[in-house]
Amino acid sequence: MFAVETLSLSKKYGKTDALRELNFTVDEGEIMVILGPNGSGKTTLLMTLCTILKPTSGTAKVMGIDVVKDGTKVREVMGIAFQEARGFWRHKPSSILKFHASMFDIDPVKRQDLIEQTMKELELWESRDKLFMHLSGGQAKRLETAKVLVQRPKLAIFDEPTSQVDLRGKRKIWDKIRELRDQGSTIIVATNEVREAEYLADRVTILHKGTLVVRDSIPKLKDAIAGGDVVEVGFEDPVADKLVEDLKNLGGILTMSPEGNQLRANVSKAEDWVPRMTSASYNMGAKISTIKITEPSLDDVFLHFTGKSLEENP
Amino acid sequence: MNRVLTLASFNISMILAERMGLVLSWALFALQFGIFGSLMSHLVQSTKVQDYFFFYGVGLMVITVFDTGSFVGRRFVERAHEGELPYYLSLPISRRGFLESQAVYGVVATILRAGPPLIGVLAFTGRFTLPGAFFALLSLTTLGLGISGIMISFSFIAFKSIDIYNAIIAGLSALLVRFSTVFYPLIFIPSFYSPVAVFSPLTYGADLTRWVLGFDPHLLLNPILAAVVVTAIALGTLSLSAGIVDKIIEGVKAA
Numbered sequence: 425m426f427a428v429e430t431l432s433l434s435k436k437y438g439k440t441d442a443l444r445e446l447n448f449t450v451d452e453g454e455i456m457v458i459l460g461p462n463g464s465g466k467t468t469l470l471m472t473l474c475t476i477l478k479p480t481s482g483t484a485k486v487m488g489i490d491v492v493k494d495g496t497k498v499r500e501v502m503g504i505a506f507q508e509a510r511g512f513w514r515h516k517p518s519s520i521l522k523f524h525a526s527m528f529d530i531d532p533v534k535r536q537d538l539i540e541q542t543m544k545e546l547e548l549w550e551s552r553d554k555l556f557m558h559l560s561g562g563q564a565k566r567l568e569t570a571k572v573l574v575q576r577p578k579l580a581i582f583d584e585p586t587s588q589v590d591l592r593g594k595r596k597i598w599d600k601i602r603e604l605r606d607q608g609s610t611i612i613v614a615t616n617e618v619r620e621a622e623y624l625a626d627r628v629t630i631l632h633k634g635t636l637v638v639r640d641s642i643p644k645l646k647d648a649i650a651g652g653d654v655v656e657v658g659f660e661d662p663v664a665d666k667l668v669e670d671l672k673n674l675g676g677i678l679t680m681s682p683e684g685n686q687l688r689a690n691v692s693k694a695e696d697w698v699p700r701m702t703s704a705s706y707n708m709g710a711k712i713s714t715i716k717i718t719e720p721s722l723d724d725v726f727l728h729f730t731g732k733s734l735e736e737n738p
Numbered sequence: 739m740n741r742v743l744t745l746a747s748f749n750i751s752m753i754l755a756e757r758m759g760l761v762l763s764w765a766l767f768a769l770q771f772g773i774f775g776s777l778m779s780h781l782v783q784s785t786k787v788q789d790y791f792f793f794y795g796v797g798l799m800v801i802t803v804f805d806t807g808s809f810v811g812r813r814f815v816e817r818a819h820e821g822e823l824p825y826y827l828s829l830p831i832s833r834r835g836f837l838e839s840q841a842v843y844g845v846v847a848t849i850l851r852a853g854p855p856l857i858g859v860l861a862f863t864g865r866f867t868l869p870g871a872f873f874a875l876l877s878l879t880t881l882g883l884g885i886s887g888i889m890i891s892f893s894f895i896a897f898k899s900i901d902i903y904n905a906i907i908a909g910l911s912a913l914l915v916r917f918s919t920v921f922y923p924l925i926f927i928p929s930f931y932s933p934v935a936v937f938s939p940l941t942y943g944a945d946l947t948r949w950v951l952g953f954d955p956h957l958l959l960n961p962i963l964a965a966v967v968v969t970a971i972a973l974g975t976l977s978l979s980a981g982i983v984d985k986i987i988e989g990v991k992a993a
């Protein structure tokens with residue numbers, strides 16, 4: 425059985441197609457990262473899985489239970505940390521977690537310890553008695569994550585869990601999510617950050633405009649675009665548009681940094697492309713300071729499959 | 739504890755956290771009752787209403803219930819927009835159970851706000867009996883549920899704009915209160931005005947509560963009619979709300 429399975433799942437908001445005939449599965453016990461730019465339909469998919477939104481057509485099952493026909497049962501086995509942590513207003517973090525745990529019948533004897541431990545690990549313990557509305561964005565986000573960590577559901581969903589969280593906080597959250605998987609939960613993480621996906625994913629699903637582009641483990645995704653090399657070129661000064669034009673004629677997909685002095689090129693063979701690039705630059709009088717040939721990142725994978733980079737979307 | 743009650747008490751804890759607000763609202767009630775009530779009852783003394791002071795006191799209670807009911811309803815709509823509602827809808831409780839928890843919340847909110855004033859007015863006017871207080875509270879909370887239900891039912895407007903919703907609700911509230919028997923018996927209301935008063939749920943809630951408390955029935959609507967209308971509004975709008983909950987969520991832009 426799949427932990428999650430959707431069949432031709434579509435969701436429209438008026439005229440907007442947020443999900444288009446999506447066939448998507450998650451295996452039990454894995455961390456599935458859904459990677460896609462803003463507006464690609466990640467949140468809509470997750471809100472449908474947790475029965476808050478209703479599909480326009482198609483079906484979705486969580487642990488074999490239909491989300492439309494048996495919503496309450498689905499909600500018993502899953503937990504979601506929302507993208508936006510909002511609305512608790514005058515409640516305190518500790519009472520929010522206590523309430524959440526009691527709704528999911530977490531053993532009252534262990535509950536208090538579990539909450540305390542989780543709050544400490546996510547650095548929320550000092551703020552336990554502040555009102556929710558006085559928490560920072562990052563704290564509110566960590567509280568969202570803490571709810572699901574305390575709950576330990578069979579299916580745990582995290583919608584952009586580390587947006588607004590600083591790097592140290594991100595690592596903490598990522599480690600806790602992995603720990604949850606090791607304890608047996610199936611996990612879905614939605615993100616638009618490559619680094620988050622690289623750190624967490626057992627497998628990645630790339631979502632673009634409401635459709636599934638590709639789904640696989642990270643090494644396999646990178647192999648899929650092999651034959652492709654990534655070359656990063658640093659110039660001493662911003663380069664002329666004319667040179668960029670010339671380089672484009674050499675083939676490959678080029679992305680220029682906003683400052684105009686860092687070039688990232690996805691090319692089929694670095695050993696052919698680099699000499700031609702250096703001579704073209706030399707002819708135009710552009711001085712090269714660095715050349716680096718790297719392995720493709722998930723960004724490149726995304727670029728390869730959609731023709732767009734993650735940042736330049738939608 | 740049952741999940742419906744766990745959720746209800748989580749919401750109720752919020753009212754209790756604002757104890758000052760509660761106490762202030764009671765104090766305001768006492769002040770209004772004391773000053774305006776005695777002033778007005780002197781003015782209206784010459785008419786056939788024997789105990790206008792008491793009549794006014796019940797009217798004031800109905801206003802309190804109206805305020806509470808519309809607060810509960812508006813909070814509900816705001817919750818949808820603030821993202822609190824999606825959270826509640828992700829909890830392991832049926833949609834029906836969720837609405838029940840919100841009804842329990844509404845009832846408790848009404849009792850907290852209107853209960854002490856009710857007992858105060860009854861004690862002050864020497865009319866306190868336990869059954870009287872109980873049935874009056876029952877009538878008032880049913881009215882409160884209906885008011886919340888009306889506010890939620892109108893929330894379809896909030897899909898478009900929460901500002902328009904707030905404006906319409908404010909206008910509607912003014913109409914419902916002005917054109918009702920909250921402060922004047924229906925039989926004294928001028929003929930151009932009385933047909934309108936018949937459309938205000940407050941008319942039925944106020945007259946029912948007065949009847950329960952032993953007020954002269956000649957000055958009131960038929961109590962059976964009033965009871966039926968108040969109950970029907972509560973049940974009708976609450977089941978309508980059930981359908982609307984899902985719609986509101988769809989209307990709120992996913993982040």
Ligand SMILES: Nc1ncnc2c1ncn2[C@@H]1O[C@H](COP(=O)(O)OP(=O)(O)O)[C@@H](O)[C@H]1O
Pocket residue numbers: 437438440441442460461462463464465466467468469988989990991992993
């Ligand atoms: N309630 C809504 N009404 C209309 N359009 C919506 C609503 N919620 C989301 N959308 C649109 O649906 C698409 C997918 O949004 P979303 O699921 O939030 O994507 P993501 O989470 O990947 O950023 C976007 O085009 C977004 O603007």
Ligand SMILES: [Mg+2]
Pocket residue numbers: 463466467468507583992993
């Ligand atoms: Mg999103």
